[in-house]
Amino acid sequence: MTRNATRRWYLVHKWTSIVCTAFLLMFCITGLPLIFHHEIDELTRAPQLAQTAAGRTIDLDQVTRDTLAKQPPGWKMLFLSWDDEKPLIYSVVAPSLNATQDQAKILLYDARDGRTVDAPPVNEGVMAFLLELHSQLLLGIPGQLFLGLIGVVFLVAVVSGVVVYAPFMRKLAFGTVRKDRSRRLKWLDTHNMVGIVTLGWVSVVGLTGFIITMTTPITAIWQMDELAELAAPYKDAAVPTRLASVNGAVATAKAAVPEGRVSFVAWPGTQFSTKHHYMVAFAGNTPLTERLIKPAMVDAESGRLSDVREMPWYVQALFLSVPLHFGDYGGMPLKIIWALLDIAAIVVLVTGLYLWLGRRRVPIEKRINELTSGGVMEPAE
Structure with a gap:
């Protein structure tokens, strides 16, 4: 990689990291108890x-x-x-x-x-408050979309960090922390080593977190596509004033999807249905398909089945992202692994913050020389 390319990637990594560090610390600190939110709620509520x-x-x-x-x-x-x-x-x-x-x-x-x-x-309660802070900054949909933007900045920081530091780290044995050098260099080696170890995890969590923040746009696209198609035959029909039996709607849907397990029923006019349908959502019976939804649309006036179809891929990606983001696929062992990786990510953020706050006034050209020549790299300003 040329000097100019290294310089550009270095600056991208520096500023994207600075922009998102405070938010990432908030994500990691609030996310740690949220990994065990079910267990905590079971004990307290x-x-x-x-x-x-x-x-x-x-x-x-x-x-x-x-x-x-x-x-x-x-x-x-x-x-x-x-x-x-x-x-x-x-x-x-x-x-x-x-x-x-x-x-x-x-x-x-x-x-x-x-x-x-x-x-x-x-x-x-406390878990509900932490979840709202973690996912929306207590600001509702605007906060959720803003955090989606932070997620994009974070992914750019991860990619640029790999581009800038991976060539240098290959010159050292994996896990090397040069304890005989300056204190700042030891912090830098720790930052880089833990960052590489957690790279896959933070990428997965960052990507799934971004997808979750896009819940509102994803739902809107589905409404304009799938739900609009279902509602088209009813464009001249009056909105029903008397609704068919919910028991009947669920029974009708079950007859059409006998292998499914009822997950939820959405009333006409809600975000998951049209003004003329109940939506009876079915989940699968395997560890993977239990996270996915197959909707059965039942006419809310007549009680007759209108349609059964698979959710589009982008909605399925949203449903799969939520449990993967919180490590909720493999029971307690996976949650413990997720928690340890979360703590490791906090170490990366804290060491990176320390290096930036205590930065040495080394000209950027000297740091680029060290990166491109393979010399002793001092912490970035």
């Missing part, structure tokens, strides 16, 4: 389920009526969602169909018999 069910079949229409009866007049049902590990149904209701996430309320029901389950609100 777990709902108390009855040991035995009442022995009756759950009536989803009754769950819907009960949820709405506990709200002010005019509130709308949005979703029913089934817990992956417990016999729980989350009933989500809001003042309007386009209400924000903060305005929604979530009630819990026993999935075995439909009885109300007492539990702290699932969208409140």
Whole structure:
């Protein structure tokens, strides 16, 4: 690589790293407890389920009526969602169909018999606060999109760091920390060594994090594509004022997708459905397909099945990114590995910050000479 190319990559790495370091520290520090959010919630906020069910079949229409009866007049049902590990149904209701996430309320029901389950609100508490800070900076969708931009800057910093430092690091045995040199050089070697060790992980987490921040645009594209196609035959039809039975819609969808497990039901007019359909979402039964969704669209007025189709690849990428981002695929062993790599990433960030804050006034031309000649590289300014 030429001197001019090295100089350009060096400056790109320097400034992209400076821009995103504070945000990356926030990601890593808040992300560490979020890796174990399920276990922490189980210890501190777990709902108390009855040991035995009442022995009756759950009536989803009754769950819907009960949820709405506990709200002010005019509130709308949005979703029913089934817990992956417990016999729980989350009933989500809001003042309007386009209400924000903060305005929604979530009630819990026993999935075995439909009885109300007492539990702290699932969208409140320390873990909920950390998740909102981690994913949106407490700023909602604008914060989420801004963090998506930071994710792009971070990926550029990773690529430029590899381009700049990898040729130099090949001149040293892997894991070398030159303890006989200056303190700053030891910090630099530590920074580079841990950075290379965690390179694959931070790339995966950074990419999946970026995909998650694109939830709103991805959903909008799906709405303009798949949902618009489903809604086209109804363009001249009035929006239904009386909805078909939710029980019936789920039964109809199950008959069409017998191998699936009901994951959630979206009401007409919500972001996952049209104004004329229930969307009954099915998850698979394997470790991979249980993260994917197959939607069955049921006419909300007649109760007839309209369509069953696979989600497009970009929506599937979003669904797969969430558990991969938090290490939620392989149980506790993978979570522990994710946590150790998260701590290692914090070491990279802290050492990089130390090197920049305590930088020596070495002209950039001298540092480029050291990089291109293979000499002793001092920490970058």
